[in-house]
Amino acid sequence: MSHDYKFEGWLGFDSSATEGNMVWGEFEPKKWEETDIDIKVTHCGVCGSDLHTLRSGWGATDYPCCVGHEIVGIAVRVGTQAVGDIEVGDRVGVGAQSDSCQQSTCEACTSGNEQYCPTSLVGTYADRHRNGDKSYGGYSTYNRCPSRFVIKIPDGLASADAAPLLCAGVTTYSPLIFNGAGPGKRVGVIGLGGLGHLAIQWGRALGAEVVAISRKSNKKEDAMLLGANSFIATDEEKDWSTKYNGTLDIILCAVSSAKMPYGEYLDLLRRDGVFVHLGIPDDGAFSLPPGKLTFKRLRVMGSFVGSPNEIRDMLQLAVGKGVKPWVHEVSMKEANRAIIEFEEGKPRYRYVLVNEDAGAAVP
16 A cells, blocks of 8 residues: 655644644654554544643643644554554544553553553654654644554444544543442532533443533533533532532542632532542642641542543443534634634534545645
8 A cells, every 4th residue: 555645734833823823734743663553534623732732831832733632534554563453444543642651661551551651651742752753643634653542443433423532531531430430429520611521421321420510500401411410500509619518429620720619619529539630721720728628538639631441441431321522523624713713612512623535635
């Protein structure tokens, strides 16, 4: 098979890229290694991380960058030393991580927690592969990824639905599994957006009771349709933290802002409850009231994406339980418009970019 296709995509050259200033152009992927897989991109979800990175919100970005780490497409080249059972022509996906150190001495990698590799955690874009080459994401025609982090998409799951699961999906699924969400547990989900609307569905799929928490009630109907058992509108319900004090076992916080009522949220947890941060704000730091933790033996933790095996398990659960992101498909040609509208909070609840003629020059 010919391998003379071009790697082209939407490139951000400075922090103004989020204002609709990404430029379509060719880029040089990592040097081919026989452990790699090339993917013709058909779909790519738009994630909040894309905007944080494009505007250097989490630190200086290595421009030019091509973002996008909810990638679904067709395997068009599979290295002779690729791990797994992926073959040319298979439908596959890549999430937010594209490599780790894979050393036998690395506890994270050997225990199936590659997303916590302390020495070589490689992001799918705006990062550096182990060979020193730059990583480029899925707002593009093709993606090259080490095979260990390429996931086969199961039948019964549409490509547009699979894409957001590879980041937003597993980011919410992983901490629920880790913290034992299931029958008899009450899970609170703060923020009904791209992550939150999936967290509600995972909680119900796992058998937990789910409480959706948002500032206003304008998304209550959506939350109930997604499977929430109840809804708290914090700006509209007086004394909400007192009324619902000690009623939740797990809280997933999908809000990417430091400006939130941290203490009141902690009040909602029962003794030995856990508050899980998913969003990483770029507008400041949280102020944590330690007394809230002490008197109920609460835990505050973070959780970062998911391992390849977690993604595989999650996709099977999605097929079995009918978990589907609410997506709006947008032409890859309209990527600049999509990120502007994403920043404005317009999608309910995920934009997915589509290469109508996958592999052809898009603009």
